[in-house]
Amino acid sequence: MIRLAYLAAYAVLAALGEALVARPALLWLRGQGLLEAALPWNVPLGGFALLCAALVALTTLWLASDAALGRRPRVPQHAAFLLLLAVCFGVRSWARDPQPPRDPAPALLDGLRAAAAELDRDYRGAYTPDAGQLNSALAQVTPPGYLRLGRSIPLHARVLSGADGPQLSELPGDQPGTIYVALSKDRTGAWITALGLRGILKLTSGKPALVEAHAGTHSQPGRDPLVPIYPGMRGLTGPR
Structure with a gap:
């Protein structure tokens, strides 16, 4: 009877220890992008909480195995x-x-603005973007925060030639943070979109956050390139 009470008490204590650190440990682990890219939570001591949870489980197993063997x-x-x-x-x-x-x-x-500015900077009658130069410009932008296998995913460009319009869906193998630069067939126009965790980035209006470039100039994300920006112009609603 005493032995049973002893085992029950330690089982309760083990469950309590796991419950104390389970939520921060799991939130931190999920945010590391082990299976797919993820947007991590800010979890103070999250990694240490995961270590504690693992050690409690191992120590409990150690005690249980000794009890099962009569030691x-x-x-x-x-x-x-x-x-x-x-x-x-x-x-x-x-x-x-x-x-x-x-x-x-x-x-x-x-990232959309930086890619558009770099694209227009090298316009010489046609858009002939270099992915390396675009990525250098994007490297100056603060990363969006996505993680894959615990490492930050930087913004990076993917150039698509001969496009009939913007890239509005994820392409296989692309990670969040991909900036799609779709070039028109005559290379005088381009459409720039960004890939988020749940597809192409959209504004709260539901429209894609699209930058349109033409002959060395570009629009702001989501705006009509034919409508000039003027003082006092109402801004777009925030992105999502």
Whole structure:
């Protein structure tokens, strides 16, 4: 009876330890983009919380295996287990609450503008963009924050020649942060769009955040290139 109560008490303590760190640990792990690109939450001590959760699970398994084999756990095992629980309490107490991911749209819009400016800079009667130069310009823009396998995904350009219009869907193999530069067949026009986590970036109006370039000039994202920008002009609603 005493042995059963002992095992039940340690099972409850193990469950409590896991519950204390499970949410921040899972949020942090999910945001690392292990299976696919992800937009990470801001999780203070998230990696450490994951380590604590793993150690609690391993220590619990260690104690359970000893109990199953009829061996009495030694004092150092008890001490290590209780110390881990104390650390879990500390992580939960000291760490701030996880915060949602920052909005990647401003960085993607900046990427559209940077790509359009670089495209127009080299216009000599036709658009002949160099992906390396476009990527150099995009490297000056703050990344949108996407992660893949724990590494930041930078903004990067993909040039599409002979297009009839903008690229409005994801192409196979492309990561979020891809800037599509679709060139018209005569190379005097181009359409620039950005790929987010859920497809092509759109504005709150529902329209794609599209930059249209023609003969060395370009529009602002989502605006008609034939309508000039003038003082006091109402801005577009924010991106999503």
